[in-house]
Amino acid sequence: MLARINRRALLATALTGALIAVTPAWSADTFKVGAINPYSGATALYGTEVTRGYELAADALNAKGGLLGKQIEIIRGNATTPQEGIAAIEQLAGRDNVDVFIGTYLSAVSQAASEAALNYNKLYWDTNALAANLTERGLLNFVRSGPYSASFAARSVSFITDLVAGQLGKKPSELKVWIEHEDSIYGTSIAKQQEDELKKAGVQVVGVGAHSYKSIDLTDSVLRAKNAQPDVWLETGYVPDGNLLLRTARDQGFKPAAVFVGTGDTNETLEAMGKDGVEGLYVVSYPRPDISEKFGPGSSAYLAAYKAKYKQEPVAPQSMAAYVGFQMMAEAVAAAGSADPAAVKAVLPKFDKPESSYATGFGVKYDEKAQNTRAFPTVIQWQSGKQVTIYPVAAAGDHKPVMPGK
Amino acid sequence: MSGLLNIIVVGLLLGGIYGLISMGLNLIFGVIRIVNFAHGELVMLGMYGAYMCYFLLGMDPYASLVIVVPAMFVFGVLIQRFVLQPLQGEPMMQIFATFGLLLIFQNAVLAITRGVGYTAPSALSSIVVDVGGIKISLVRLIALVAVSAAALFLSWFVKNTMLGKAVRAVTQDRRAARLMGIHVEWAFMLTFGAGAALAGLAGTLIAPIYTMSPQIGGNFILAAFAVVVLGGLGSVWGAYIGGFLIGVTEAVAGYYLDPSLKTAIWFAIFIGMLIVRPSGLFGVVGAEEIGLREQD
Numbered sequence: 001m002l003a004r005i006n007r008r009a010l011l012a013t014a015l016t017g018a019l020i021a022v023t024p025a026w027s028a029d030t031f032k033v034g035a036i037n038p039y040s041g042a043t044a045l046y047g048t049e050v051t052r053g054y055e056l057a058a059d060a061l062n063a064k065g066g067l068l069g070k071q072i073e074i075i076r077g078n079a080t081t082p083q084e085g086i087a088a089i090e091q092l093a094g095r096d097n098v099d100v101f102i103g104t105y106l107s108a109v110s111q112a113a114s115e116a117a118l119n120y121n122k123l124y125w126d127t128n129a130l131a132a133n134l135t136e137r138g139l140l141n142f143v144r145s146g147p148y149s150a151s152f153a154a155r156s157v158s159f160i161t162d163l164v165a166g167q168l169g170k171k172p173s174e175l176k177v178w179i180e181h182e183d184s185i186y187g188t189s190i191a192k193q194q195e196d197e198l199k200k201a202g203v204q205v206v207g208v209g210a211h212s213y214k215s216i217d218l219t220d221s222v223l224r225a226k227n228a229q230p231d232v233w234l235e236t237g238y239v240p241d242g243n244l245l246l247r248t249a250r251d252q253g254f255k256p257a258a259v260f261v262g263t264g265d266t267n268e269t270l271e272a273m274g275k276d277g278v279e280g281l282y283v284v285s286y287p288r289p290d291i292s293e294k295f296g297p298g299s300s301a302y303l304a305a306y307k308a309k310y311k312q313e314p315v316a317p318q319s320m321a322a323y324v325g326f327q328m329m330a331e332a333v334a335a336a337g338s339a340d341p342a343a344v345k346a347v348l349p350k351f352d353k354p355e356s357s358y359a360t361g362f363g364v365k366y367d368e369k370a371q372n373t374r375a376f377p378t379v380i381q382w383q384s385g386k387q388v389t390i391y392p393v394a395a396a397g398d399h400k401p402v403m404p405g406k
Numbered sequence: 407m408s409g410l411l412n413i414i415v416v417g418l419l420l421g422g423i424y425g426l427i428s429m430g431l432n433l434i435f436g437v438i439r440i441v442n443f444a445h446g447e448l449v450m451l452g453m454y455g456a457y458m459c460y461f462l463l464g465m466d467p468y469a470s471l472v473i474v475v476p477a478m479f480v481f482g483v484l485i486q487r488f489v490l491q492p493l494q495g496e497p498m499m500q501i502f503a504t505f506g507l508l509l510i511f512q513n514a515v516l517a518i519t520r521g522v523g524y525t526a527p528s529a530l531s532s533i534v535v536d537v538g539g540i541k542i543s544l545v546r547l548i549a550l551v552a553v554s555a556a557a558l559f560l561s562w563f564v565k566n567t568m569l570g571k572a573v574r575a576v577t578q579d580r581r582a583a584r585l586m587g588i589h590v591e592w593a594f595m596l597t598f599g600a601g602a603a604l605a606g607l608a609g610t611l612i613a614p615i616y617t618m619s620p621q622i623g624g625n626f627i628l629a630a631f632a633v634v635v636l637g638g639l640g641s642v643w644g645a646y647i648g649g650f651l652i653g654v655t656e657a658v659a660g661y662y663l664d665p666s667l668k669t670a671i672w673f674a675i676f677i678g679m680l681i682v683r684p685s686g687l688f689g690v691v692g693a694e695e696i697g698l699r700e701q702d
Binding site for chain 2: 041042043044045183209210211212214215216217218219220221223224239240243244247250251252253268271272274277
């Protein structure tokens with residue numbers, strides 16, 4: 001008898017438990033954000049890092065009551081390729097009925113995933129993808145709040161003409177620059193924009209070199225650049241080819257006055273080259289949490305929250321741009337009163353905040369293509385084994401650029 | 407003129423790396439008749455082996471050779487015994503099995519490292535020898551010396567030792583070799599072990615040059631296949647000379663034409679070679695008919 005009651009009770013409890021467990025997936029009390037990034041594969045480290053920025057922004061918003069009166073819930077959609085991006089959108093839109101999509105570490109994924117999201121009439125808010133064509137498509141559901149390839153090119157060129165030329169005691173027209181890039185769409189598009197901007201500023205572009213990021217040897221690329229005797233060696237690529245170029249340049253005795261490495265702002269480059277090997281290198285990169293509080297209000301608080309939640313220093317600077325991008329998305333959705341793409345896009349022109357309004361130093365002003373025109377990267381320099389923000393001057397605080405070898 | 411000389415030296419040094427990577431691949435192909443798709447991954451495991459020795463024991467990559475090379479030999483023997491030997495007589499299945507190993511090795515390393523790029527630093531990695539204005543990186547010079555030593559040792563071994571003669575006998579005719587009392591399976595295990603050990607040697611020696619990633623094996627393997635086909639399938643000296651051919655072609659084309667064209671140029675040479683001399687420069691005619699000839 002006892003056993004029977006117990007069994008019934010057990011069954012009832014189990015059923016109730018199952019119902020409770022199922023409920024949240026059906027209820028609408030949370031505002032669901034689908035975060036499209038690579039969480040497996042070679043770029044998982046950076047995809048996860050970007051989503052950490054979203055999680056920190058969601059935590060902060062949830063503490064203040066969430067978004068549209070609901071708590072924010074982030075659901076991850078793993079996408080390492082465009083195909084997986086489409087599949088992730090279909091799964092998150094169909095199964096989880098998310099309200100908004102946000103991403104993306106990889107531009108190619110963003111392109112495919114945002115188009116798939118349009119089929120479900122969902123907003124796709126991009127915080128990190130760089131390819132210029134994403135906003136040029138004029139897609140109805142697409143907004144980009146972060147900097148893109150043109151902003152990266154513009155920042156490197158203004159730094160070269162403002163600071164590097166002065167340091168070398170040359171006029172911009174006397175400066176010689178060699179542009180080196182990996183030969184996929186990412187490197188090629190940035191190099192093209194750099195070349196255009198540099199020529200516009202009157203700087204001499206003495207050569208443009210392309211290489212595959214999978215190259216086993218880059219001595220040929222380095223020797224070609226060395227022969228042109230540039231003052232500035234401006235490189236765009238990935239970590240392995242960037243490191244191989246630096247090593248080869250060291251072996252071949254190629255020492256231009258200023259060297260820019262596209263993705264040289266991680267410990268992977270420090271480990272490969274050693275403290276002396278990276279000394280003085282410049283990287284144009286997402287704003288780092290060490291920027292001055294005046295330039296990026298809230299950057300120290302962001303760093304503290306990151307360390308408290310993940311028990312480590314940020315892996316890469318992408319997460320702070322993601323954090324700020326998530327805030328901008330939430331502000332746009334709150335202003336529109338819904339996550340409907342048309343409603344959100346309708347309120348975008350109302351946003352007008354100057355630079356230095358967010359932790360990254362970004363401002364907000366969207367153009368007609370829904371690209372934020374007040375989001376810029378910063379320039380960092382390796383100094384004594386540490387990365388230090390040195391440009392724009394307002395972001396640098398007390399930090400000053402040093403001339404390698406001087 | 408010194409520019410051209412410099413480029414040729416760069417190409418020869420690069421050829422040393424290519425030869426080193428290709429030699430094990432060619433050995434395995436020549437004897438066991440398997441195109442080992444996982445060879446690039448064995449090189450990658452050698453690189454990570456060097457990193458592990460550095461990380462756990464603080465060893466220089468060159469010192470870690472004494473651990474990595476024997477360990478890779480044992481690993482190769484185990485692969486031959488437990489993966490490939492059960493599929494003997496089904497050459498297509500063996501090739502698929504090596505492809506499966508490729509995926510397993512890549513993803514296992516990816517899962518462990520989470521995709522972070524590592525470097526195994528060596529005290530020698532920043533030393534550059536300057537010979538009349540031509541700069542020679544010591545790390546690359548060591549790779550060149552090592553591949554020459556390995557080629558000499560291998561050709562001596564297969565000509566002058568009983569074990570080597572057994573391996574050659576198996577290469578020429580498995581059935582007759584078995585009738586002469588040669589243990590064919592052991593010869594295969596020894597060969598795959600040696601091939602894996604050569605991959606381990608290559609991986610360790612190039613570890614100080616590259617930033618490691620789980621996919622790095624794939625960057626080498628395409629070139630290694632071209633080297634092997636150009637030099638001659640199954641020939642030790644073929645891999646050695648083929649490495650230099652590809653290395654010098656790549657350096658000259660990259661420097662004088664365009665770095666983004668260099669792969670296309672050596673592939674054009676590769677295709678030309680397949681048309682003119684399918685067995686490669688030093689290959690044995692018929693060696694390219696993998697899986698078509700009745701064996702065992």
